[in-house]
Amino acid sequence: MMVKYHNDAKFIYFLHHELELPHEHIAVAIRKKKLSDGPLPMLLWQYGLVSLEQLERIFDWLEDQN
Numbered sequence: 001m002m003v004k005y006h007n008d009a010k011f012i013y014f015l016h017h018e019l020e021l022p023h024e025h026i027a028v029a030i031r032k033k034k035l036s037d038g039p040l041p042m043l044l045w046q047y048g049l050v051s052l053e054q055l056e057r058i059f060d061w062l063e064d065q066n
Helices: 011-019 022-038 040-048 052-065
Strands: none
Touching: 011 022, 011 052, 022 040, 040 052
């Protein structure tokens, strides 16, 4: 699953418009990704920015993109 999360406008669009995540939450996760290089979906979950249900939706969406 090779997705350049921080450069993938479709993924950011999905997070903001489908999951209704605020841009600030997405920006926090992107900043954390630069420090830890962890997968963006997991960083969103680790920092409490998405629920487990939302995380599952993210993984389903990413799977559908491949």
